Amino acid sequence: MAEKRKLFEEVGEGAPAQAAPRGGMLDAGRRGARGAVRVWLMILFALVVLMIAVGGLTRLTDSGLSITEWAPISGAIPPMSAEDWQREFEAYRQIPEYQLQNKGMSLSEFQFIYWWEWGHRQLGRVIGLVWAAGFFGFLVTRKMPPGWTGRLFGLGLLGGLQGAIGWWMVASGLEGTMLDVASYRLATHLGLAFVILGLIAWYVTRLGREERELLQARRQREGRLAGWGAAFAAVAFVQILLGALVAGIDAGRNYTDWPLMAGGFFPPYPFQLEPLWRNFFEDDGLVQFMHRMAGYALVLFGVLLWWVARRSPNPATRFAFNAVLAMVLVQLALGILTVIYGAPWHLAILHQFGAVVLWVLALWARFRALYPVAQSVRGTA
Structure with missing residues (x-):
């Protein structure tokens, strides 16, 4: 005769507990x-x-x-x-x-x-x-x-x-x-x-991070901030290409005054080469000018990105975008020093390494916006 169950007995009490597969179905396989x-x-x-x-x-x-x-x-x-x-x-x-x-x-x-x-x-x-x-x-x-x-x-x-x-x-x-x-x-x-x-x-x-964790994190993604992060990474990439053009023709060793160029905002005689398009790749003054202007634009974009990111409810995401802004400002300072001192090899390499750090930080910050790190309710701003 079956034993009577206690009034407050938990369902399944006394039965051997079965451990749930660690990581859920997504990570349970190979x-x-x-x-x-x-x-x-x-x-x-x-x-x-x-x-x-x-x-x-x-x-x-x-x-x-x-x-x-x-x-x-x-x-x-x-x-x-x-x-x-x-x-x-x-x-x-x-x-x-x-x-x-x-x-x-x-x-x-x-x-x-x-x-x-x-x-x-x-x-x-x-x-x-x-x-x-x-x-x-x-x-x-x-x-x-x-x-x-x-x-x-x-x-x-x-x-x-x-x-x-x-x-x-x-x-x-x-x-x-x-x-x-x-x-x-x-x-x-x-x-x-x-x-x-x-x-x-x-x-x-x-x-x-495990696939199950990424799937859960993506439900909390900050799409708008990730879009801003992608745009910033694109501008940073263009600036890297302009830096390569500067290096290719040694444009960083000319026009060593700052913030002006040869005493003016615009370099002298920037469109002497023919056809016209060659000046954007081969004229040292114009190429350096484009690199400078893109650098200023990147700094302004970095400040704007930081301003948008500061509204993120996730502290880990905010930290990532804070790091991007800090590196943008460091890279600006390195770029100015490289120009003023005529691009000595140690400053030029340090400036290039700064581009590597900024590029990786920009991608990391965007990843944090797409896949926010899990946090407690107490940590929410």
């Missing part, structure tokens, strides 16, 4: 090695940041044209004998940079710029190997998180495209009367590097 993939992406992120810095120093030391051929595999081996060095030096002597600017350069001087460019290309090979080892390793061991194969394979494709664009850039300085690479090709090369860096940063941030 999760893959999310943590390991995230660490691998962090390594790639650090290597890409280093690559941007080495690329900047390669440009500042005028080393980018020292290797006159593109040999993705055999080029990994540097000259090993005196005959090899003479062969490389003779090839460099045939290009306009040597004939019009560096004629009489000694072999030791050539070796200095050669090693900079070789190191730049070698680092690119290392990044490719790290990507391939991680991607195919996770794929073969079936540790790839669901839905991430295409995204991570796309990073490899962009890396390969970056190598091809790098050679397309170098090739522009090997003929005619060019003393440097074409500035618009340099801007394309740097722009793609920042795209790759931004994607890696976004993926690292996304993998830092």
Whole structure:
């Protein structure tokens, strides 16, 4: 005979408790090695940041044209004998940079710029190997998180495209009367590097939280603030491209007065080149002027973005946008100092690194607006 239940007995009392699947249905299946993939992406992120810095120093030391051929595999081996060095030096002597600017350069001087460019290309090979080892390793061991194969394979494709664009850039300085690479090709090369860096940063941030958590957070997203954040990131990206144009023609080493340019608001004789469009890429005064104006616009946009973000009910989101504004102001100060002192290599690289930090912070702040961090009611403003 069945035992009578107590009046206040809890339903299910005495039955063995069954633990709910951790993470819910979205994370109950094969999760893959999310943590390991995230660490691998962090390594790639650090290597890409280093690559941007080495690329900047390669440009500042005028080393980018020292290797006159593109040999993705055999080029990994540097000259090993005196005959090899003479062969490389003779090839460099045939290009306009040597004939019009560096004629009489000694072999030791050539070796200095050669090693900079070789190191730049070698680092690119290392990044490719790290990507391939991680991607195919996770794929073969079936540790790839669901839905991430295409995204991570796309990073490899962009890396390969970056190598091809790098050679397309170098090739522009090997003929005619060019003393440097074409500035618009340099801007394309740097722009793609920042795209790759931004994607890696976004993926690292996304993998830092479970899919179930992201799905829940998206219900609380601040769409308007995320839209403002996307617009700010777009303006920041344009400013980065303009910075590449400045670097491409050494425009940062001219017009070293501030806030004026050669005593006036507008640089003198800005439209001397023909056809007209060339001035926006090759006239040092006009290119620096555009970079300055875009910088001022970015600062104003940063203040406006901060003003909009301060109304966010989420303190973590507000903190992210506060960091963006702080970095905008730091980058403005670095830019002014770089101009005033004629773009010495240490300030120029610091300014470029500031662009990296600002770019990543802008993406991080937008991510926080799209996927707010969970908070207690007490923490709500």
